[in-house]
Amino acid sequence: MKKKTVFQRYEFKYLLTRGQQARLLSAAGARLRPDEYSHSSIRNLYLDTPDFRLIRRSLEKPVYKEKLRLRSYGRADREHPVFMELKKKYRSIVYKRRLTLPYGRALDCLTGDCPWPETQIGREIGYAMDFYPDLEPRVFLSYERDSWYAPESGLRITFDDAIRFRTADLTLDSDLWGTALLRPDQVLMELKAPGATPLWMVRLLTEMGLYKTSFSKYGTAYQILLEQEYKGGKRYA
Template structure:
């Protein structure tokens, strides 16, 4: 019997993250498979096509230490970002730190309801307000301390469309499909994209041919659900690695453009408002 797992994501979470690059043609079939064990998350449930917008502002040090640690394959590394799903108001937004040590990802997340958060990060004159839990306050404090320690600043803003499922038979397991990845250079505390500056980076120079969707399987670090293993075997999925931050930095600083008319996810573009 299914149980409801539609609670908010924990403030601190240790999990496995398995990534696969798949063709868009597999999204419906995998979604059907997942329907036995999962339900759509609240954002997908409220979306007509199941996909919703995700906006993430990534930070790095002046010498791009976070990026270099990733490219070097450091066993202990982290990145920092601010995320929102509501571009109209920008609220709530989420301060997130993702630390990867060996194969385990530890994610710290603070829910932010203070619309003056940019001022709080730019100056100590405006302390953040409106926390709904002590853990949110502690994680926000950690985010700000790391920001100051590494002199981290905004580097790139990303936008993509996501379809997400949450397990109804496990304490925590999550599956996401990400499509239509775009990015722009961003040096301000800003979560609103400039359409004239946004560029796609889910093309064949980054992805394998015909594979334009990032599929992620996420679960507690202590146990991988059996149905996830069955899914991997049934669809013959080949695990890979992909970093939205690394790919978007390459797109922005590599100074190459991509013709939107050649997008592999063109079948979805019209339905999600691409122009």
């Protein structure tokens, strides 16, 4: 199956307890089916400038913002396929452009030892890399994801837990470790819809008293780093 490279959708986030997650899935019943990749272990390297220009701007909640990251599903050696992603958000709509290439080649592209592929997406990523000075991996962020979808509406629902980050050992081929972003009983739910959220889901969220949050994994990690620096400590590993 050909992997999707361009995404355009609305994304909404909710912080749930594990009990709420179980109740929501039970209430949704047959409307939801396990996604093609129902469970995955996701690893990300977020790229930024030395002064964290991209995430600082993102946290200011501008009308337009963007992030660059290198992502793998599971541990990646140099031949393992990874995804270089340029994620943009404009007026609540998320646009994601994705390149697939071997991890070793992606690293060479990041250091400038190899050109980005001569494709539309490759040129867009290359332009972003040139636009921001000294762009390189700054934060490793990983989590476990369970995915569901509603066939009749195109709604996709993901639940992320075991979210952790570090600023050392910035590779996709090392063990999972780092500082936790959520409590052990919490999960982050994301609704990803091509249009309006289905009415049955809106009603279910209302009945359960679940409300949208602006939680950002990378943003939360950056805020923890700032708090640690403010207290005069060392940066989180």
